[in-house]
Amino acid sequence: MSNPSVATPIANTIKSARSRELLKQGVRTLFLPLAGIAFFLLLWQLVAASIHTSLGQFPGPGQVYVQASQLLDTHLREREKAEQFITRQEIRNAELLAKNPDAQVKIRAYTGKPTFLDQIFTSLYTVLSGFLIATLIAVPLGILCGLSQSIYAAINPLIQIFKPVSPLAWLPLVTMVVSAVYTSSDPLLSKSYLTSAFTVALCCLWPTVINTTVGVASLDKDLLNVSRVLRLSPLAHVQKIVLPAAVPMIFTGLRLSLGTGWMVLIAAEMLAQNPGLGKFIWDEFQNGSSNSLGRIMVAVIAIGLIGFALDRLMLLAQKLVSWDKNAVLR
């Protein structure tokens, strides 16, 4: 390397090889996905232009963008109105109290129409409630099935039969049961919310049950022997050995479950009239204005983006709790 006439060309070759590698990486991670999206948008624009429906032309990317910003505007205006309402109410009440300290002041909540963003949040907490219920049932059930061959043999046929059932088949039953059981004159939770959450739970139970079962049943025999030599109690055995060992599989199941739950939710909300994204789409469809198709398309994209974000969040959680740092998770 002391000879500059040789060293420089070698260094240059290495440098250019490195920059070529970097460029290749940049193309793969940035350029190609962007090119794919651009190509899709172009195709969408072309196809949309040639589809004419009774609600007008099928919306292209441009119209969808316009609708999206309108929905956001509406949300911001609505928020402003709500704030004004609350300030007015506070001023009025303060005046009343100033005149007569014993006055009974009334505080009313603002009852505006839920905006698109409100509906997104309704959808999110509905799906998370359903997912939570499912997890609370599925993980213990999966552990039991994984630990005991007999329990697995008893429950497996039920899992296999209920797993492929569509949410739309469950929904009428869930609706009737919720109406019959949840009778309160001053309901804290709306029935549509409960119906949607339970339907989500029923449908997203299965991936977690199955994956937890497999994770627990495939416990390394040597680790089982460690537990036996230490004479761990059944509870400690599950806590210290079984659960940690099964965590990667449990999370794989949970990720699949949340994905299923999010898909099920939209259908459930449409029929149960839970004020989330499903109802938004249904209302726009019934509404039938020239903007409706564009707005539905906004909802479709929002659903996709949120589903993607939820999956990434679960992946992040999985990476955080996973002890096997060498496992390739994607």
Place this chain on the structure above:
Amino acid sequence: MSNAHLELSGVGISFPTDKGLFCALQNVNLKIDQGEFVSLIGHSGCGKSTVLNIVAGLYQASTGGVILDGREVNEPGPERAVVFQNHSLLPWLTCYENVELAVRQVFKGGKSRKEMREWVEHNLNLVHMMHAKDKRPGEISGGMKQRIGIARALAMQPKVLLMDEPFGALDALTRAHLQDSLMEIHRDLGNTVIMITHDVDEAVLLSDRIVMMSNGPSATVGDILKVELERPRDRLELANDARYHACRSAVLEFLYAKQQRPAA
């Protein structure tokens, strides 16, 4: 007669297979004294591990039984700690926590929190692994993992230490290191040890007695060789020791002349 520390009498075991009962072991008799280092050697599949697992209580003998200090062995327990061939550490716990799990389980109620911590650290020091106590098994080498496995077993303060080919998966140099460590520990603690091995040199170097097993099915104790070499033993000095070579050839002769190698 009945004052043996650990006694296997008439131990046999059969496993059900598609073609009926398969008799793996038959009439294994062995008496082991307190503090003795015994190794089991034999061809693959001769039932060495099965003997160890029966002593551990992980398998139930079909006939005969095992008596440790006057009590019958019929379930696994920490007084017969096992060092597994592939270390069997819990991959989600650090080295310290792996040993701690055993210490907590064995000494709960008996030791204070501080005493437990000191005991865990003492055992990690014993195998020279204090420097890696906060690493996970995935981050250390195979030899280090086996050291932690030994520390975990020792931390249970077992009456008998059972080792199932503890160094089988290690390279020759690491194995030599660990053998030296094991001799040191055995000298200091005086545990009773039963070790399975494939390695004739390892058996002669470490053992007080070498139990040579005949081939299965219906394997049993073929011969027992007493290794009359004074301790501490040094592998370099032994290389030129005639008694060492006599022991070595005796084992080799048993394995390759008296016992036909089963079709591998």
